[in-house]
Amino acid sequence: xxxxxxxxxxxxxxxxxxxxxxxxxxxxxxxxxxxxxxxxxxxxxxxxxxxxxxxxxxxxxxxxxxxxxxxxxxxxxxxxxxxxxxxxxxxxxxxxxxxxxxxxxxxxxxxxxxxxxxxxxxxxxxxxxxxxxxxxxxxxxxxxxxxxxxxxxxxxxx
Numbered sequence: 001x002x003x004x005x006x007x008x009x010x011x012x013x014x015x016x017x018x019x020x021x022x023x024x025x026x027x028x029x030x031x032x033x034x035x036x037x038x039x040x041x042x043x044x045x046x047x048x049x050x051x052x053x054x055x056x057x058x059x060x061x062x063x064x065x066x067x068x069x070x071x072x073x074x075x076x077x078x079x080x081x082x083x084x085x086x087x088x089x090x091x092x093x094x095x096x097x098x099x100x101x102x103x104x105x106x107x108x109x110x111x112x113x114x115x116x117x118x119x120x121x122x123x124x125x126x127x128x129x130x131x132x133x134x135x136x137x138x139x140x141x142x143x144x145x146x147x148x149x150x151x152x153x154x155x156x157x158x
Contacts, residue, residue, distance in 0.1 A: 016081040019043040028056040032064040040064035057088035073097040
């Protein structure tokens with residue numbers, strides 16, 4: 001890793017550490033970098049914002065997209081103090097940065113009480129068999145909306 005990459009990761013880890021010291025949420029931090037410049041920072045605010053989606057990576061993605069005036073992170077890298085959870089990984093993939101760097105592993109997080117293994121197991125189950133059952137209905141009505149999307153000229157594909 002380059003010295004700059006080490007500094008970016010150190011900043012993500014520092015954000016996680018500051019979050020603990022300030023009592024602002026979980027021990028997670030993330031920074032997003034474009035062209036060697038930090039364009040956004042995020043730390044975990046799940047408990048302080050009463051928002052289960054306020055993970056460091058999601059907070060940083062939202063801030064970066066706002067700062068870059070884009071819904072995608074083309075040409076960006078994300079540095080995470082810990083391996084992203086399934087939700088964050090999904091958000092990162094939707095944002096489409098070029099690379100993900102992380103420090104602690106999901107096993108390290110599990111050891112500290114942040115275990116996402118059950119989500120990975122749930123994803124492998126049929127939706128109706130999951131811990132929170134997902135029941136599908138009105139599929140045809142919803143598919144009609146997709147048909148409208150396919151033919152409309154008022155869209156920005158993403």
